[in-house]
Amino acid sequence: MSGQRVDVKVVMLGKEYVGKTSLVERYVHDRFLVGPYQNTIGAAFVAKVMSVGDRTVTLGIWDTAGSERYEAMSRIYYRGAKAAIVCYDLTDSSSFERAKFWVKELRNQEEGCQIYLCGTKSDLLEEDRRRRRVDFHDVQDYADNIKAQLFETSSKTGQSVVGDLRTDANLGTDGYVRDHREGLWNAGPEHQSPSLAVSPVSHPSRPRPLFTFLTPDHRHFLVTAL
Numbered sequence: 001m002s003g004q005r006v007d008v009k010v011v012m013l014g015k016e017y018v019g020k021t022s023l024v025e026r027y028v029h030d031r032f033l034v035g036p037y038q039n040t041i042g043a044a045f046v047a048k049v050m051s052v053g054d055r056t057v058t059l060g061i062w063d064t065a066g067s068e069r070y071e072a073m074s075r076i077y078y079r080g081a082k083a084a085i086v087c088y089d090l091t092d093s094s095s096f097e098r099a100k101f102w103v104k105e106l107r108n109q110e111e112g113c114q115i116y117l118c119g120t121k122s123d124l125l126e127e128d129r130r131r132r133r134v135d136f137h138d139v140q141d142y143a144d145n146i147k148a149q150l151f152e153t154s155s156k157t158g159q160s161v162v163g164d165l166r167t168d169a170n171l172g173t174d175g176y177v178r179d180h181r182e183g184l185w186n187a188g189p190e191h192q193s194p195s196l197a198v199s200p201v202s203h204p205s206r207p208r209p210l211f212t213f214l215t216p217d218h219r220h221f222l223v224t225a226l
């Protein structure tokens, strides 16, 4: 197994305009592009190569188009995905209904895919709380029900408010979380495949969202900015 290359496929799903592309931009380039909104056509792919212990991991992120016009196409992109980040806009209740649609799809079609729910544009709520259209507790209940983790993020500010997740994990110099605590990552039976799982989290010393990886031996959690 030593030196084996592992590929992790992650798919971004959600209604158009919820901010999937912006989230990927933030993860990959740590930037927020201003300018006129440009809808994704079909899907965009971003690959990131990184080292996890003695392995080279290629993380492939498929950023799908949210428009219902491309719905059939999006199904092609989630096939075989290890993780799906299902996004909804915190200021748009219909986008949460659409997120539920994708969750249902994934649960029916991709049982092995770990689902992450991501509420986007939290900065708009910082400006005005009344703009919230999707109740945090409702989504948390839903997330618990489907065994998904929930995040509220802003690609604009880079802030990732991650609910009850512990953000004080002890980060080793090699990037592994030594002091893993219950709640930061719950390695339940759904993670027992030899592949990696992926999750965006935040860390106090690094305000932007990070990804954590469950290593193939299930003993370490790699935290990395993509």
Ligand SMILES: Nc1nc2c(ncn2[C@@H]2O[C@H](COP(=O)(O)OP(=O)(O)OP(=O)(O)O)[C@@H](O)[C@H]2O)c(=O)[nH]1
Binding pocket: 014, 015, 016, 017, 018, 019, 020, 021, 022, 023, 033, 034, 036, 037, 038, 039, 040, 041, 064, 065, 066, 067, 120, 121, 122, 123, 124, 153, 154, 155, 156, 157
């Ligand atoms: N204020 C704010 N605006 C955001 C944020 N994320 C995205 N936006 C804006 O929301 C609009 C849509 O963002 P995109 O990232 O293109 O959305 P998308 O989900 O990829 O859209 P499709 O490609 O059509 O599926 C753009 O005008 C972004 O600038 C955020 O965190 N805060």
